[in-house]
Amino acid sequence: NVPTVGNDINPMLVLRDFDYGTVKKENGRTVREFRLTAKTSTIELNSAVTFNTWNVNGRVPGPTLRAKEGDRIRVLFYNQAGHSHSLHFHGVHRAEMDGVKPIRHGAATVYEFDAEPFGVHLYHCHIAPVTRHVSKGLYGLFIVDPPKPRPPAxxxxxxxxxxxxxxxxxxxxxxxxxxxxxxxxxxxxxxxxxxxxxxxxxxxxxxxxxxxxxxxxxxxxxxxxxxxxxxxxxxxxxxxxxxxxxxxxxxxxxxxxxxxxxxxxxxxxxxxxxxxxxx
Amino acid sequence: NVPTVGNDINPMLVLRDFDYGTVKKENGRTVREFRLTAKTSTIELNSAVTFNTWNVNGRVPGPTLRAKEGDRIRVLFYNQAGHSHSLHFHGVHRAEMDGVKPIRHGAATVYEFDAEPFGVHLYHCHIAPVTRHVSKGLYGLFIVDPPKPRPPAxxxxxxxxxxxxxxxxxxxxxxxxxxxxxxxxxxxxxxxxxxxxxxxxxxxxxxxxxxxxxxxxxxxxxxxxxxxxxxxxxxxxxxxxxxxxxxxxxxxxxxxxxxxxxxxxxxxxxxxxxxxxxx
Amino acid sequence: NVPTVGNDINPMLVLRDFDYGTVKKENGRTVREFRLTAKTSTIELNSAVTFNTWNVNGRVPGPTLRAKEGDRIRVLFYNQAGHSHSLHFHGVHRAEMDGVKPIRHGAATVYEFDAEPFGVHLYHCHIAPVTRHVSKGLYGLFIVDPPKPRPPAxxxxxxxxxxxxxxxxxxxxxxxxxxxxxxxxxxxxxxxxxxxxxxxxxxxxxxxxxxxxxxxxxxxxxxxxxxxxxxxxxxxxxxxxxxxxxxxxxxxxxxxxxxxxxxxxxxxxxxxxxxxxxx
Ligand SMILES: [Cu+2]
Ligand SMILES: [Cu+2]
Ligand SMILES: [Cu+2]
Ligand SMILES: [Cu+2]
Ligand SMILES: [Cu+2]
Ligand SMILES: [Cu+2]
Ligand code: NA
Ligand code: NA
Ligand code: NA
Ligand code: NA
Ligand code: NA
Ligand code: NA
Ligand SMILES: [Zn+2]
Ligand SMILES: [Zn+2]
Ligand SMILES: [Zn+2]
Ligand SMILES: [Zn+2]
Ligand SMILES: [Zn+2]
Ligand SMILES: [Zn+2]
Ligand SMILES: [Zn+2]
Ligand SMILES: [Zn+2]
Ligand SMILES: [Zn+2]
Known part of the structure; x- marks a missing residue:
């Protein structure tokens, strides 16, 4: 009974995988770019049940995004998942970056905001019914580290x-x-x-x-x-x-x-x- | 689709409405009298659904009662709602004022107690089945301000x-x-x-x-x-x-x-x- | 309507009953031995409903075990309840003492560990389906007192x-x-x-x-x-x-x-x- 049969990503790969994005400096400031694509893929939940997920970058959960407080976050969101989705981030940001507007299949958008405040945040699709879009797999963690890093662990x-x-x-x-x-x-x-x-x-x-x-x-x-x-x-x-x-x-x-x-x-x-x- | 059609009270009126009662001084002390009447009224939950509420003073939620810690609270409760109800308050008070006894239709009672301790409390009907009496609309907030008021907001x-x-x-x-x-x-x-x-x-x-x-x-x-x-x-x-x-x-x-x-x-x-x- | 009809133990006996075990000194240290036996017994939930419990020592909930932080706990567990059960304790202990392995009917085992840290813990059967084994009655509290006792109450x-x-x-x-x-x-x-x-x-x-x-x-x-x-x-x-x-x-x-x-x-x-x- 190997639950990863047919799955490209398994929970052991997800466990300690932190995505710090592509780092750039713009006007002396750290910018982290993340390319997040809404996709559909089938995963084997067990040897009897196959499930059609809606996901980010082919994984459920999506990538764990990580930044330091004050970094600039730039999410290049591309929807290849068949119908409308969005990425709503937790954390502080402007209304325009709140990710509640549908991005149609084949369309793209950029969400850009400062990583703040430090803490454990998340992102997920905010298209109704959100119950469906979340439980189908469109979510991930967004970790913002404090200015002085936490102790090694x-x-x-x-x-x-x-x-x-x-x-x-x-x-x-x-x-x-x-x-x-x-x-x-x-x-x-x-x-x-x-x-x-x-x-x-x-x-x-x-x-x-x-x-x-x-x-x-x-x-x-x-x-x-x-x-x-x-x-x-x-x-x-x-x-x-x-x-x-x-x-x-x-x-x-x-x-x-x-x-x-x-x-x-x-x-x-x-x-x-x-x-x-x-x- | 205007949800207030047919509703006397709408959520915008409820939002910032604080009822400080009728203020009296008795033996140098502030007494706040509240006249709360259990009623039935029909509200439009949306354009398709009409709901028969049991409520306080014709509103769901009932009035937000407000006092300062140490004030005397006197609630003149009158039941005009067709069958027995009561008002159970959260906060500290004597057993006789706990509002768990049924007040019959057409009857009245007085609940009297000190407003304490400061904090956010509530009141609601405590007649079985409480699930029914609460979800039909018989509840409201009871805010007790601290001796030194919170900052303006x-x-x-x-x-x-x-x-x-x-x-x-x-x-x-x-x-x-x-x-x-x-x-x-x-x-x-x-x-x-x-x-x-x-x-x-x-x-x-x-x-x-x-x-x-x-x-x-x-x-x-x-x-x-x-x-x-x-x-x-x-x-x-x-x-x-x-x-x-x-x-x-x-x-x-x-x-x-x-x-x-x-x-x-x-x-x-x-x-x-x-x-x-x-x- | 006397709910204790047919019940050997009633909630009033459970209420203030703390079991400190049989106390021994071993190498200068306090050891508390508890004899806990998984049993089945029928209780009257009310005048109409009889329920077949799986329990510890004939009571639901099981005995409230009590110790001081740092005492040695020795639980002599004997299963007379018809099929496999276990006792899983909360609190800090070694993997071998975690109580997730089935103890067959008629078998016995000893769980031994230090009472730590102080706090309110519990024990319960951990045999699948745990929902069933817990809701049938196989649980109890395990209180660990701090080194300096809490005030009298x-x-x-x-x-x-x-x-x-x-x-x-x-x-x-x-x-x-x-x-x-x-x-x-x-x-x-x-x-x-x-x-x-x-x-x-x-x-x-x-x-x-x-x-x-x-x-x-x-x-x-x-x-x-x-x-x-x-x-x-x-x-x-x-x-x-x-x-x-x-x-x-x-x-x-x-x-x-x-x-x-x-x-x-x-x-x-x-x-x-x-x-x-x-x-
Ligand atoms: Cu979605
Ligand atoms: Cu959210
Ligand atoms: Cu009521
Ligand atoms: Cu209540
Ligand atoms: Cu069990
Ligand atoms: Cu447990
Ligand atoms: Na921000
Ligand atoms: Na289902
Ligand atoms: Na009071
Ligand atoms: Na219903
Ligand atoms: Na231990
Ligand atoms: Na049931
Ligand atoms: Zn979607
Ligand atoms: Zn949100
Ligand atoms: Zn939302
Ligand atoms: Zn009522
Ligand atoms: Zn209460
Ligand atoms: Zn109550
Ligand atoms: Zn069992
Ligand atoms: Zn556990
Ligand atoms: Zn467990």
Whole structure:
């Protein structure tokens, strides 16, 4: 049972992949250009279910864009996905750059704004029904680093999402970074006592909220990534749709440890993974 | 498509309407009297759906009551709504004033208590089934200002609610301040760089939680209005039924900006609005 | 309508019952041994509904285990419940002690770990489907006290749970500490101005979240019990499945006061109780 059969991108490639764009200097300032193309592609959710995604650059989730606070962001958005889409970014920007206007198939636009404020943001299509456009796969993280970088860590992204495979506005399958149960079958290898910094996003539509739970450990929470110090320590945190945080933790003992929403109906339908802690 | 046809009260009148009551001095102390009458009235949720509400003073949501911490509150409650109702207030008060006893049609009672502690509270009918009595419209905000007033701002109330129009214990429509999609069709005009102070309440029954998301901006959160300084900054906050907060923000750039729960199934069925930021 | 008919354990016995285990000293260190046996027993949820539970030591919820940070915990787990179960603890421990491996009927195992960090944790069966094993009753609280004890208080546990009585993955009934509506019919007697410390857990499956609301009062929140000072004051707090906190409050006036999730569909199906405050 290899869930990547037929998939070009797998969750292990998504996990630690940060796209800093093409860097230019304009008038002494850092400009990061990202070429994001809306596409359709079929992925194998498991050995029985094939799903037609709407996505960015052929991946679900889309690329994790990353910049430093104050950088200029220039997104060259091209729609090759068959019908209208858009890219709506979270973070502060002008109304014209808000990405709520449809970009027709075959058309392109440029979204340009400053990366601010530092924190964990996201982007997603904002064409109605947004439930459909998001759950089909048109979303990704947008991380803005603080002026003084956070301490070194093993950084990773973790996006919870749901798949409504029969179009009844309920999710039959769930995933972490795109493919159901992938990290259960392919544990994420991390080192004992290594600081892990997880950028976690709840992108599940149709269920109003989900928790994130880590086994046998506690994590520090930086809400929306808007703080430099943690404001809470727990092992279960409730996240409504589009909430995202930085979670930090390290494992003291080697072995395998699960993580999943503690809504077990969500976890057991694909939104579950495990770490393998190496001594 | 004018959603106010047939409605005496519209969300624009509700938005910045604060009812400070009839003020008296008794033994040197400020007493605020509020005359609240439970009524039934029909509102047009949209051009196709008429809904029979149970409400306070003919409005959904009911009046936003407002006082200063320590004021005496005297609510003269009169039930003209056909069957039993009550007014249960949040905030600290004696058991006798808790508003869980049915007041029959045609009867009246007085709820009297001190306005405390400062914060964002609410009132609603507490007659079973409370799901029905609340979702029919019997609720409102009760704001208690701190002894030293908060800084000047453009203040507004924003109440998320759901309508179960076919009595199946699910919401078919949602609204901000009473009428689905009203602020989408009639954007709220605010000024660029003006501090906005929003008193937001999730009064949605049947869905366990909803988020509040503001486009292209971040907001400061004062949880339950119980702090004088914000404790969090984000652009998506999860609120269970009856949670309410103060959110503060200002827009740096002119233009139109949406706000809505990020549960798009809720947003796209009426719980969506927009600001028009004037330079 | 006496809901305890046929039940050996009732919520009043559960309320203030803390199990400190059998204490031993080993190499100068405190070891607490707990004998926890998975069982099946039938409870009367109300006069019409009998429910076959899977439980720990014949109670739903299971015993509230309690230790001081740094104590050694030794759980002697014996499964007499008919098919495989396990005990998964929250808190920090080694992978081998994580309780995700099935223990067959008639088999036993020992879970041993240090009680850390201080806070409010839980334990529950982790055999798939976890939704079923948890909602059948296999869970309990695990409280780890800080090195310097919290101030004296009237301490109690309050566990929200749901019962799927017809196996359709939805809850028809809800309960506080095991039995629907028990504390409505049998109010919890507390003293006026007495500090109450409530260890509250949301163990509801199938609904993604619930709030906890206390009438006519505010409470201080210690999230996950991981702080010695409160970080929030409110009267409605949203808790996803497996979230748990310490809430502190006292009542200034005598009388009866309800508490319940403010999702009234949950409250009115059994997840409701009341205090009787004695002067
Ligand atoms: Cu789209
Ligand atoms: Cu969004
Ligand atoms: Cu009512
Ligand atoms: Cu209430
Ligand atoms: Cu089990
Ligand atoms: Cu758990
Ligand atoms: Na910007
Ligand atoms: Na579906
Ligand atoms: Na009062
Ligand atoms: Na309905
Ligand atoms: Na331990
Ligand atoms: Na059921
Ligand atoms: Zn689209
Ligand atoms: Zn766990
Ligand atoms: Zn687990
Ligand atoms: Zn009524
Ligand atoms: Zn947005
Ligand atoms: Zn939006
Ligand atoms: Zn079992
Ligand atoms: Zn209340
Ligand atoms: Zn109540």
């Amino acid at each position: 093993d950084e990773m992204v973790m996006i919870m999402a749901g798949y409504d495979v029969n179009d009844d506005n309920r999710n039959e399958l769930y995933a972490l970074n795109g493919i159901p149960d992938y990290y259960m079958m392919n544990p994420i290898r991390i080192y004992q006592n290594q600081l892990i910094r997880m950028y976690v996003l709840n992108m599940i539509e149709f269920d109003v909220a989900a928790t994130f739970h880590l086994h046998a450990n506690m994590f520090q929470v930086y809400p929306t990534g808007r703080t430099l110090k943690p404001t809470q320590e727990t092992d279960v945190i409730t996240m409504g749709t589009a909430e995202r945080h930085i979670l930090e933790f390290s494992f003291r003992y080697p072995g395998k440890y699960m993580f999943h929403p503690h809504q077990d109906a969500i976890a057991e339908n694909g939104c579950m993974g495990q770490f393998e802690v190496i001594s | 453009d203040e507004m109330v924003m109440i998320m609610a759901g309508y179960d129009v076919n009595d199946d214990n699910r919401n078919e429509l949602y609204a901000l301040n009473g009428i689905p999609d009203y602020y989408m069709m009639n954007p709220i005009r605010i000024y660029q760089n003006q501090l906005i102070r929003m008193y937001v309440l999730n009064m949605i029954e049947f869905d366990v939680a909803a988020t509040f998301h503001l486009h292209a901006n971040m907001f400061q959160v004062y949880p339950t209005g119980r702090t004088l300084k914000p404790t969090q900054e984000t652009d998506v906050i999860t609120m269970g039924t009856a949670e309410r907060h103060i959110l503060e923000f200002s827009f740096r750039y002119p233009g139109k900006y949406m706000f809505h729960p990020h549960q798009d199934a809720i947003a796209e069925n009426g719980c969506m609005g927009q600001f028009e930021v004037i330079s | 009237d301490e109690m546990v309050m566990i929200m749970a749901g019962y799927d009585v017809n196996d359709d993955n939805r809850n028809e009934l809800y309960a506080l500490n095991g039995i629907p509506d028990y504390y409505m019919m049998n109010p919890i007697r507390i003293y006026q101005n007495q500090l109450i410390r409530m260890y509250v857990l949301n163990m509801i499956e199938f609904d993604v979240a619930a709030t906890f609301h206390l009438h006519a009062n505010m409470f201080q929140v210690y999230p996950t019990g991981r702080t010695l000072k409160p970080t929030q004051e409110t009267d409605v707090i949203t808790m996803g499945t497996a979230e748990r906190h310490i809430l502190e409050f006292s009542f200034r006036y005598p009388g009866k006061y309800m508490f319940h999730p403010h999702q009234d569909a949950i409250a009115e199906n059994g997840c409701m109780g009341q205090f009787e405050v004695i002067s």
